[in-house]
Amino acid sequence: MEITYDTKIKLFPLSVRQEKLHYIVENTVTNDFFEMPEVCIEAISMIQNNGLLKDIEEKLSKKFFDEDVNIIEFIKQLIELDFVSEIDGKTITRIVKMKEGTGFQWIPQKIGQILFNRYTAKIYFAMLLGSILILIFNPELVPHYKDIFIFDLMIENVLTVFLITLLLVLLHELGHVIAIRGENLNARLELGHRLFFAVLETDLTQGWKLPAERRNTLLFAGMYIDIVVIFISLLLQLFMKADSVYAGILGIVVFNTIVRLLYQLCVFMKTDFYYILENITGCYNLMENGRNFLSRWFPIIKKDETTMPFNGEEIIVKRYAYFYLAGILLTIVITAYYYVPQMIFAVNEMMVPGFAEPLTSIRFWDSVVFLLQIVLVLGLLLYSWTKKYRISS
Structure with a gap:
């Protein structure tokens, strides 16, 4: 369908909220969220007020003289985003996949409000400091690559690590779920990936209804649970015999949780901490724009031609690029310090003798x-x- 200056456009109901740098627009029909600059918000407002497209383009060009305003192209983008409900009085028929789910509505809102608020955040931070102090004064509790080898048979070790990891990941995601239910919003559990590994993720899309500060609570919630697990496990280890099976299991818990917390800092993957950086900075395409910036010096990093930073985001993107590189370095260090020695030990000390x-x-x-x-x-x-x-x- 051809779009001209005489075309009459009607949009679906939209919800607009101003963020630090730009605006978040929600399509209340599809529950999709998009970041847009002020010029787009003004254009949407004029369209909703039945303004003529030619007049809208002229007014926006005068007000935003440093922007390349093309209202026809903007309308086409709105159509692609499923924002347009009618064109010249004709209803747009498109198959829209609604983002619904169970929402974990059986979890009371009060539990989320009790566990995750500005006061409990200080408690979790104190637990983190306490865990660091325990490790400093008890260096034998610092995670070691041999911590996962508590049984004589590898099949027992593998199954034990798998079950513990599954439980800890579920607890981490449960933190996100409880936090978003504390805001009386719904969540969904989905399968995602980090590098080549399948992971369980909580879909916090509904969190975009909240201001950035409250969204951070949803993102921190999983790490808060991890901190509680580490703190309690370290305390229990202090009162157990180091050579007991229970102490060994707690050692796996501490090892697994600390390594996963460290991986949160690897922001070249879209971890919880990456999304926290987005919320703090107000830049919601840090990954793509950061990769584009780094591609100038690292050709191996593929450039994304579909995205570019909005005005004023360039400095933030450059700073994120350093976090991106630091995350890659941290991943290499973790792999070299923990996982490679684990594999070498398992092969040399357990698999080869077994044959x-x-x-x-x-x-x-x-x-x-x-x-x-x-x-x-x-x-x-x-x-x-x-x-x-x-x-x-």
């Missing part, structure tokens, strides 16, 4: 299962890499 055992030995079959696990993981990684290459090419 020296007779076929009737459980250690032999334990080594076989562990080897198959390694092959499976490498196969999945290879599949992910080749799939990414096929899509990009």
